[in-house]
Amino acid sequence: MMFEFDWPWLFFLLPLPLIVWKWIPAVRKSRSAIRLPSTYGLSGSRQRMSHRWVLLLLMSLCWFMLITAVAKPQWLGEPLAVRAEGREVMLAVDLSGSMEIADMQLNGRSVDRLTMVKHVLSDFIERRKGDRLGLILFADTAYLQTPMTYDRNTVKQMLNESVLGLVGERTAIGDAIALAVKRFRDDEESNRVLVLLTDGQNTAGSLTPDQAIELAQAYDVTIYPIAVGAEEVVVDSFFGQRRVNPSRDLDVPLMQRIAKKTGGKYFRARSTEELKEIYKRLDQLEPIAGDPQQLRPRVSLFYWPLAAAFLLFIVSAMMHYRPWGRNS
Template structure:
């Protein structure tokens, strides 16, 4: 849609009519200015005599209308665009320690690692949170902020998909990951600070104990939702048929339950891909994105087009006046 930013400027359109309404100057007072070299400009007199021809008057009127229109600042206004400015601040802390490479999950009829399942499901969860600011922490022996809080969920999901086991070390520093998330979230508005912690093992590295980190999170108003990866049974095909084996012994749900309880969050156990997807759906209900009704409409200024057209018309009107000798004016006599 095209609108005018200053429509009141259009009131200047009838101003040229004043030139016709004003009375002509009386010759009784004598000439105010003599041009003795006027006759030396061949073509100028003929052009001046025809200045009131229909096409010249029409072109002059059109040029004036275009100039006034340009001064009124025409703008193209686009469709309303929602502003994702009111949502939660979510940090996602993902364990990429050595135990996350165990291939004890099934996806697309094949066994894949724990981290592969987390990537596939968590990336879709991240991309759905269009109204939230999200950040990503990857941790193993150490914890690192992979992406700070941002509305760009596609980048967060891409960084998560690019993560590899062992990038941050082979051990598990859960306390350090929580502490780093608290540091990033504590400056954000109250009731918006949420950490989703995904890990498959007991904490065996780092400077900060998980329970001490949970107390810091509680004091900072950060809710922690813990998701335990692994711990279920997986089928293993053998020569004697299918056998059910319990997943790795590093599974420690009790510590994760305590962390969630201390901070007012919840504990989830994901023993399969379907359960993990159900957990993220539950998180969508527990931590809904708060919609904001504020919108903005993109604007693009269009004044340059009528201004350029008026300039072209002005040049065309001036060409006959530059005929004959052009600019070579003599001042003889």
């Protein structure tokens, strides 16, 4: 254990009052202007001189204590070994036209797929304390909405501000995977996890999903595809009610192939509850353990010299206004 100052260089300010007094002409010409107001008259007596020296000593000690306080004195405890754990997760969200299908239930009402994904994914982001997150949005093409960051609020805000049709109506799954790989490529310390949320099949983009899978394999990117959408809903038609599958265009074999070849896991989210369970599963996956770090408990002690400076100032003020040597 040891005692130290966080900002010791501030002690170079100790001679500042003397420098101001000696080297600024305006101050030297008006010395009475920097003195505290006094109610007693001028006197050359020995008692008056002694009183001034006491005041000077008290004010000097007050200044010293103020500098000591702002230099941040602190007591350091014994080093503690702490292993940092976190995750680096890129989220890729589908904004294609099919995400507008209102086949999901949220708080007892029907909502479209994107609204449900935003609702549940926002809670997932909020729980990612200590993790770095990024956000990719894709439709006809893919673009990076938020680079990797610890700022969860920004990621959540960018997700909530996304709208359908922003980048087209089709689905470029291959481009979304390739963009995530590109962002992970230069980060050697990352565990390189991509959570891919989509409700359809690859219908656009400059890269096929298989080409993107090869890139992900080459750079050790693990992908967890999440297929969003109900499998059966009841709709009203001219001939009465009938059951339809709104997820008939979902390419399940592709999702399973992506997960298998990249070492991830395929999830199927047919409801809000299932998606929440998927995020709980992801909480338990892909932890990344950092190197052990030595952390030392710190106890701030600035309030002791600050309190001493305050008391010295009060004593100095009382002595200055006391009518020493005043004739009765």
